[in-house]
Amino acid sequence: DKSMAFLVFWRFQILQVGGIDVTDDTGTGRPLWNAAEPAGKADTEREVQLLSARLPTQLAVFAHLAYDFAGFWHVEGRRLFARIDPHTWESSERNPVRFLAECPPAKLVQAAQDQDLLARARELWELLQAKHAAPMAGAGNVSATSPVAFFCAEFGIYQSLPIYSGGLGILAGDWLKEASDRDFPMVGVGLYYRQGYFRQRLDGSLWQTEYWLETPPDQVPIALVTDEWGIPVTVTVRLWDEDVVLQIWRAAIGRTSLYLLDADRPENSQTAQWLTSRLYDSSREIRLGQYALLGIGGLRALRALGIDPCLLHLNEGHASLAAFELAREAVAGGALPEEALNQVRDKLVFTTHTPVPAGNETYPAEELWRLLGDLPEQLGLSGEEILRWGRINPDDIGEPMGLTTLALRTSRSANGVSRVHGRVARGMWHKLWPDRAEDEVPIKHVTNGAHLPTWMAAPMQELLNRYLGRGWMDRAQDPRTWNSVEDIPDSELWAVRNQMRQTVVEYVRQRDIAFYHSNGSPLESVRNWTTPLSADVLTVGFARRLATYKRIHLLPHDDPTRFRKLLLGEPPWQMLLAGKAHPLDNVAKDSLRQTYIAAGGDDALRQRVSYLEDYNISVATRLVAGCDIWVNLPRPPLEACGTSGMKAMFNGSLNLSVLDGWWAEAYDGSNGWAITAEPAESDAAHDDRDRHLTLDLLEREVLPLFYKRYDDGVPRGWVRMIKNSLRSNGPLYCATRMLESYIHGVYTGN
Secondary structure, three states: OHHHHHHHHHHHHHHHHOOOOOOOOOOOOOOOOOOOOOOOHHHHHHHHHHHHOOOOHHHHHHHHHHOOHHHHOOHHHHHHHHHHOHHHHHHOOOOHHHHHHHOOHHHHHHHHOOHHHHHHHHHHHHHHHHHHOOOOOOEOOEEOOEOEEEEOOOEOOOOOOOEOOOHHHHHHHHHHHHHHHOOOOEEEEEEOOOOEOOEEEEOOOOOEEEEOOOOOHHHOOOEEOEOOOOOEOEEEEEEOOEEEEEEEEEEEEOOEEEEEEEOOOOOOOHHHHHOOOEOOOOOHHHHHHHHHHHHHHHHHHHHHOOOOOOEEEEEOHHHOOHHHHHHHHHHHOOOOHHHHHHHHHHHEEEEOOOOOHHHOOEEOHHHHHHHOOOHHHHHOOOHHHHHHHHOOOOOOOOOOEEHHHHHHHHOOEEEEOOHHHHHHHHHHOHHHOOOOOHHHOOOEEOOOOEOHHHHOOHHHHHHHHHHHOOOHHHHOOOHHHHHHHHHOOHHHHHHHHHHHHHHHHHHHHHHHHHHHHHOOOOHHHHHHHHOOOOOOOEEEEEEOOOOHHHOOOOOOOOOHHHHHHHHOOOOOEEEEEEOOOOOOOHHHHHHHHHHHHHHOOOHHHHOOEEEEOOOOHHHHHHHHHHOOEEEEOOOOOOOOOOOHHHHHHHOOOEEEEEOOOOHHHHOOOOOEEEEOOOOOOOHHHHHHHHHHHHHHHHHHHHHHHHHOOOOOOOOHHHHHHHHHHHHHHOOOOEHHHHHHHHHHHHHOOO
């Protein structure tokens, strides 16, 4: 026992160092990570076996599928689990691990005898295995043994792993999925938030309230990374004069590994354990501690796993403290302290996502040194020399350190996420390069994209499979792939759109009934409010994070009279709303409340407008698939990209949006509707103009085109616009094109 205790202690000490050449300590020099056997793969397989042992033998393949997220961006994977027991699949929030644990035994026994189900499951698993065995497609210095490490504070992979809040995390998830699909060497680095992001409820007064749910790691498809003795691999980051020990979980995102750091360890204090409890904690100091764990701890975790990334891609500024860890390594390797931070540039690339000040956090010197008091000693620099890297004006000793500023100063490449956002970012950060003209500021742009298999609903995928040819998604970035959209009969495309609208309407009805019953509404009122939603009328969607500049209030709240008249008039239309306000943003909460009251102020309006609580991936996939029009009304130029519109476009929904973000470069006059981004004399005047322009478009162009039917009942003008939208925007705004742009313009470029 004493010998084993010594070995455990010895192993623990080695892994805490976070050095460059960590091996398996067996004397063989074999690294803990390689392309064929990534760190944690054996741990994932162990979890698979444990889950298999609780299932009928014939269902073992479902345990394998449960722990590979790739199965859930395949239509077939989602269908297979739902076939076993649709009710439990939904009640478990489509979490495959929970589902298999909670599914009634009789349903499992029945599934074990379903030969067609078993054959399809084996076929899918064999397909995934063959895909994962393909050679990795490196580029430049990126290779299977030296991947890109993608750092992000949140990852929206699938609804069963709730460690995301909105668009930033959804994009990060799409990135890892696309890297897996393209066999591109990449690993993800994030934090495992046991309570995730908040859940949303509207109380009796229609005010948003928040609550958090614990997500135990043994109930989600992740595995604790251990060494060959079964001891958790850990690293340590010293924060607030305390050694915070982090363990590492692995999620298999197809053939891409996502490593999540977790401070919920018994040797940590309660405060340290809390660091990885909630995404974007309301405490500034806790958030800064999270960012330190992500940037510093994340790099140390990669070293402990034997991963030597050729590049660190910082997705937003939260992980920018990784620059200090890279500099510490350089100093430890013999670099002069004053040169170490300059050397960091060869290893860092940076994507900024927001022009909103709240998204670019700053911290005064006292907060930073309270957290990382020994950083100057480790870098061999004074505190003032370090702080200069995070200031817009390095000589202003009163200026706080900015995470975005630090990332911009220490990265070899920086970019915004749309053409407009690149221009806005150059203006925002011009002061960092005062000797250059604004258009020469070294911040370019790579417009975002969305992961096609995740966001295109099954009926649309099946339609395009028939007409675009086998393996068309592998060629999605090629405009020629989409030319065959013209071969789709209008009636077939229209039938698919009707089917998807029917699906979302039925889903919303069920959600509405649950919402009104939970708020104590009279039974007859619930029936009156929910049944009139129709699968045959124009359905307009507006769903996103409810920052004030997103302007959810613009139509129903600010002009209730005209909105009501148009909504209750003929021809009919209906509107679906969803979104969360930040827990501390009372202005956005009040806007949500007033909007909801205005939109559903009486029985007549409630029959045409529905608000869906707790906006998440599950809700989003249904809305972008089923709505006919996707509305986006940000106050320009504050929308960095707006990828939800891309996801709607993949499903044949048409965009009606302000010419900001991606839509400013996607709109061509034949593929949707646009609202000018020209400035106005005030925010109020801007809102008033855009509200009237939006309602004018709905009344004079959108509704007439949707309801102009021919003898066969098909609105051919509307279908023509859908085809124009798919052909013009499909190849440009898929994640395949996005990843290719980063590979050739960022990862292997200058």
